[in-house]
């Protein structure tokens with residue numbers, strides 16, 4: 001939606017910056033916009049540990065950059081990016097910042113006013129809510145200046161055969177009959193998170209991350225992809241040359257739900273020259289006992305695959 005609305009802002013020769021750790025959903029829209037407008041998509045590289053290369057970022061910022069879009073937290077490596085610091089760097093050049101918070105809202109405290117970003121977006125289904133639903137936060141003056149990305153009912157103020165005037169925010173961006181039940185379900189999901197308290201969630205998930213990382217590190221041939229000092233409870237890994245799909249299939253048969261493959265971040269996986277990863281992610285409802293069960297199942301599957 002945002003990439004469509006930015007069509008009247010991006011011109012030939014402009015640059016859009018993203019990072020090497022983006023989910024396809026924060027890459028493909030900007031890439032296609034660049035194709036359409038003959039603009040340049042530039043990619044901030046990452047270190048071997050899976051952190052953004054901040055010095056490289058500094059060297060890429062300039063007046064030519066018209067937008068910086070990056071993930072708050074990497075869905076593959078769990079890296080928590082220094083969003084406030086990055087936003088401040090971009091603002092020195094007057095660059096608006098779009099943050100993909102899909103992996104952050106259920107696992108970290110987010111305060112958009114403090115971050116001072118122009119836009120912050122996330123999907124409800126990453127925060128125990130319904131699919132096909134999400135939030136785009138934007139600073140009012142930016143949203144006022146952007147063109148609507150879809151036309152139809154609700155988003156209009158007046159319509160005649162000669163011309164249409166658009167509704168005020170947020171209706172301007174909400175063409176058609178709204179997904180009311182989705183919005184209610186999403187609000188309930190956020191009440192669930194608020195009732196537990198994001199601080200308690202972070203504490204619990206951090207403990208599981210530390211425990212699981214220790215246990216995984218004891219396994220011969222273990223390679224963890226994403227070793228940032230500042231990360232959330234996601235562990236992507238490979239063991240020896242075992243294909244992630246084989247490991248994932250056996251874990252699945254033992255009742256452990258991991259995700260395998262490129263995690264919708266193909267360029268990031270290519271960056272590490274690997275076939276994909278097995279990704280274990282821990283949420284507020286997981287326990288230490290489940291980590292033990294997972295490690296036991298992993299050891300069993302390794303014995304079968306060795």
Ligand SMILES: Cc1ncc(COP(=O)(O)O)c(C=O)c1O
Pocket residue numbers: 023025026071073074075100101102103123126132134
């Ligand atoms: C970091 C990140 N961004 C974006 C998305 C995609 O969200 P959606 O499929 O709702 O566009 C996901 C996960 O699906 C994600 O992990």
